Amino acid sequence: MTETLPPRPIRGATADLPPKWNPGEVEAGMYRRWVENGYFTADPDSGKPPYSIVIPPPNVTGSLHLGHAMDHTLIDILTRRRRMQGYDALWLPGMDHAGIATQSVVERRLAEAGEPGRRELGRVEFVRRVWEWKAESGGSILGQMTRLGDGVDWSRERFTLDEGLSRAVGTVFKRMFDDGLIYRAERLVNWSPELQSAISDIEVDHKEVEGELVSMLYGDGEDAIVVATTRVETMLGDTAVAVHPDDERYAHLVGKTIRMPITGRDIPVISDPYVDPEFGSGAVKITPAHDPNDFEMGRRHDLPMPTIMDEAGVIAGTGTRFDGMDRFEARVAIREELAAQGRIVAEKRPYLHSIGHDSRTGVPIEPRLSLQWFVRVESLAKASGDAVRSGATTIHPAEMESRFFDWVDNMHDWCISRQLWWGHRIPVWYGPNGEMVCVGPDEEPPTGEGWRQDEDVLDTWFSSGLWPFSTLGWPDKTPDLERYYPNSVLVTGYDILFFWVVRMMMFGIYAMGEAPFRDVYLHGLIRDEHGKKMSKSKGNVIDPLELIDAYGADALRFTIARGSNPGTDMSLSHEWVAGSRNFTTKLWNATRFAMANGASPALPLPAVEDLTDADRWILGRLREVREQTDALLEDFQFAKATEGLYHFTWDELCDWYLELAKPQFDDPATADGTRAVLGHALDALLRMLHPITPFVTEALWTTLTGGETVVTAAWPGEDTGLPVDAGVVARVEAAQKLITEVRRFRTEQGLPDRRSVAARLVGLDAAGLEAHGAAVRFLTRLDRAGDDFAPTATVDVTVAGGKVHVELDTSGAIDVAAERARLGRDLAAAQKELDQADKKLTNPKFTEKAPANVVDGIRGRREAAVAEIERVSGRLAALPAS
RNA sequence: GGGCGCGUAGCUCAGCGGGAGAGCACUCGGUUUACACCCGAGCGGUCGUAGGUUCGAUCCCUACCGCGCCCA
Structure with a gap:
């Protein structure tokens, strides 16, 4: 038994490492060195296997928030590890021009500076101002990314509106136009009166709101009919009243016309199986230009489709006194007018119903009939679904797959035109005689009198949908494209699965013939300490830069990595x-x-x-x-x-x-x-x-x-x-248990760490722990027993190899009550273990049906419990009466 | 209305058929020769509720209650 414990020499600190880690003083210089040495620069000629991830491009208007920190930390972990594993790792950075967000920022700044607005400046000058803004104030997030330590390849930084990516956008548009996958049509679209632009279905949030359900009387006398609506003002655009074909109540009216109040127009009563005879009066007003269902019905019945509002949601062109009123103002005024005429038969208020809102500005959407550009998604969406079904692309975590499938299997055509100026202008020219020409990026647009380009720009997600290959040089066959497409992984939040991931899948498969990434990892959102969503209004937003300043970038990254369970x-x-x-x-x-x-x-x-x-x-x-x-x-x-x-x-x-x-x-x-x-x-x-x-x-x-x-x-x-080595593990764990038990005894006996306690370790050899004596003594602060050793207490520890008795001289009486309490707890725990084991082992069904290894395990636990009870009982009996 | 997910220690979360875990918080002790941004010891849970399946359920199934998200 080795029990030597010589004095330990005083050791000085190493000169190479400062006593304290000061991230704030070191990080920036370290990052600069990494970039300057080219560690993050991918090399297609390296001969190493490629590994590629593109950044989810942050908005050029944005600053780093915790959502970015999440993306970036996880991507950086993946790419840094692969780089160390000998891959040619590429993390490609860049930004999104963010059409609406950026245009709004610049418009607001112009207004604040008292300068002429967008329309006064005109398109060319305004767009020039936006570029100017971008050069001065945009992209601050790029600098912030360096604070996090993002190992991105700065030599490959891209922007969705740069020359190369614009060419990619034009090329895809032209190709899809020629393939009939992009078309122009007059449709009822989601119109944001605030943005004064169409938006896509996905940019609409449906929210329950408290409105009113007003029942109004149309027509007179026997031909009168009651219809209900939550949007009274749309009555100005009604072109029919519809009833169910089997509805006896209105059979006599079908085919006739009734006179509308206020407008005095005569509109037909039509029958259509779409009408629910159980709802309200069973008759519904039809406003084809302002309601999606009514629009469909209008098409079926070839009804007129008058538009009664302008782009800002102001009543216009109705020839009534309500022209010039905001839609909400008109809603009240018209209701009052109808009430005065005695035509309001019922009002339900509040009436809870679901209303679409512009997800960006929060204003209620106004369905609006207008001429827009669409992507025909059916074949593309199907191919995207197939890519996941076939395993070409794997979504992590797998639970997110069902959301993806639900979406791609039920996708509507995508409205891609926006009535904005900041973005990729639609490359279509209209001729003086109704010609329509789609011009590819390397072609010359038609010149001559009367030709003009489409005024609209493309949805921002159109260009970000091309990101996995447009950033690599497509449509040119570049070495980068050859090597880094498909991307290895896509990392992003599950909240933009539909906005972005689905679009990239569609475009990638269409343009490249292959899904854009092999794996998609969807992470969750970062919430506050109580699991609440962070928002400015709640005031619970945490700025990642503030965290980096306070604790260092590593601490933030470690926290994010440690909390990132898939999908949650x-x-x-x-x-x-x-x-x-x-x-x-x-x-x-x-x-x-x-x-x-x-x-x-x-x-x-x-x-x-x-x-x-x-x-x-x-x-x-x-x-x-x-x-x-x-x-x-x-x-x-x-x-x-x-x-x-x-x-x-x-x-x-x-x-x-x-x-x-x-x-x-x-x-x-x-x-x-x-x-x-x-x-x-x-x-x-x-x-x-x-x-x-x-x-x-x-x-x-x-x-x-x-x-x-x-x-x-x-x-x-x-x-x-x-x-x-199992034997090694068993011995070290035995020593750990021995050490912990002695420490526990010391603590409960109130023996301070400094207090020297002489002790004798008996049974170390038999337990196979002869080599661990010095360590046990060192970590439990037990001195060797001297000649005058007079043990006053014993700690018995049962370990894998046997039983060790630790005899201690505590220099006086021990605290019997504390010791009794400690042993009492041990006894209770052992007794509980024994009871549980007995309960199982005395159940014949258990011993018959449970697997042998499980039964053996329980038997082993029972034996251990019995031995423990015996040991503890003995110790308790040996304690002096208190 | 349809779909998905979650309810486990005071808080935030792992575990998901055979011995209830972590971090933080809390209690007690500690100016030990790496670290008080630390060390040691400890307290703390009928695993939402009620049924069912099983030799055995926090774990599987059903219903209910509560919460969240997505879609319409």
Whole structure:
């Protein structure tokens, strides 16, 4: 039994690492060096396998928020790891021109500056001003990305409105136009009176609102008929009243006309099976130009479709006194007018119903009949669904697939024209004689009298839908395109699955003949500390830059990675990030301590038989952790991978191995081996942590190894650490249990850590722990028994290899009550275990039907419980009466 | 109205057929020669409710209650 405990030398701090990690002082310079050294620059000629991810392009108007931080952290983890694994990794950055958002910003600035507005300036001058704004104030997010440490290839930065991408947009438009997949039609579209533009279905949010349901009387005398509406003002555009064909009540009216109040128009009563005879009076007013259902009915019955509002939602062209009134104003005024005429027969208020709202401005949508451009989506959507069904593209987590399928299987044609100026102008020219010509990007538009280009621009999502290949040079066959398409992975929030992912799938398959990415990882949203959505109005928005300033970029990244379970939202607060900062500090101090003791991966690892159990245990755990980390990251399980590294670092490497290493450093027989083991373990650990926490690992790893950078260091391979040896694990866990039990005794006896306690360890050899005596004594602060040793207490610990008696001289009477309480808890726990085991084992059905290994397991637990009860009972009986 | 998901320790979340876990918070002790952004020990849960399947259910099924999201 080895029980030597020589005095330990005072060790100084290493000169290479400052005592404290100061991310704010180091990060910017470190990032600059990475970029300048070209670590993030992809190289198609490298001969390495390619790995590519394109950034979800942030709006040019945007600044970094936690949603971006989420995307970027996860993408950076994936690409940094692949780069270390020897891939030619490309993370391509860029921005979206964000049509509506950007145009709004510039218009607002013009107004604030008292300058002429958009219309006064005219299209050319206004667009020039937007570019000017972009050059001065746009893209601040790019600088903010460097704060996070994003390993993007800045040499390949793109913008959706730059020359190359505009050419891609024009090429796709022309091709789809020629293929009949883009068409122009007069349709009822979602019109935003605020934006004064059409928007697509997906940009409409349906919200329950409290409105009113007003029942009005149309016609007179026997021909009178009651209809109900929530939008009274639309009566100005009614061109029919419809009833169900089988509805006896109105059979006599079908085919006749009735006179409308206010407008005095005569409109027909028609029959259509679409009408629900159970709803209201069974008769409905038909306003084809302002309601989607009515529009369909109008088409079926060839009804006139008068538009009664202008682009801003103001009543216009009705020839009534209501012209010039806002739609909501008119709603009230017309109702009052009808009431005065005695034509209001019922009013239900509040009446809860669903209304579409412009998702950007929040104003209620006004369905409006207008001439717009559409993408015929059916074949494209089907192909997108098939790409996922066939496994060409895999969506993670799989639960999100059903949402994707529901969407692509029921998709409506996509309205792509916007009545804005900032964006890709529709490349169609109209001739003086009704000609319509779609002009490709490399073609000359028709010239001559009377030719003019379409005024509208394309939906922003049209150009972002091309992003996975337009950014790589398409339509040219560039080396980048050849190599990096399809992209390896797409990482984005599930909230833009339909907006963006589906469009990229459609365009990618159409233009490239192949889905744009092999894997789609959809992450959740970041919420506040109580799981509430962050919003300006709630005042619970956290600025990622503020977090970086306070805790360092690594802490923010670590927090995000640790919270990112697939498909689920995460809560984030300062406390969480502070906890991650503590982790980086822990890592810093551990490495500093190791280096101060001469740890280095350059030292040769001794042969297995020359290593201590602790050495072999930590190297075995290192191997397991590396395997687990790889498996989890391959499966996009960021939270679990990060959590695993956290616990390995803190609980195993720091709390156990570093403590066990202290006595090993003091023993010349083990000191060198310990330095090598610690050096190897930290080297591998820092490399595994680098994708998550790039800055602190760069500082530590370069110092520890003398290497140039960890960014391009090799990812730990299968030979990391050592194979796990069950015997080693059992012995180390036994020692840990012994140590914990003695500490527990000391704590409950109120024996301060400093208080020297003489003790004798009996049975270490029999338990196979003869080599662990020094460590047990060191970590429990037990001194060797002297000649005058007079034990006053005993702690018995049952471990895998046997039973260890620790006899202690506590220099006086022990606290019997505390000891009785401690043993009492142990006894109760053992008794509960025994009861549970007996309950199962006395049930013949259990022993018959349960698998043998389960039954054996329970038997083993029962035996252990019996032994524990015997031990604890004995200790209790031996205690003096209190 | 249709669909999806969630209700597990005070808070935020893992676990998802055979011994209830983590982080934070909390309690007690500690100026130990890496770290108080720390160390050690501990407290804390009839796993939403009610049925069912099973030898056995936090885990599977059904219903209900509560919450969230998507679509119409």
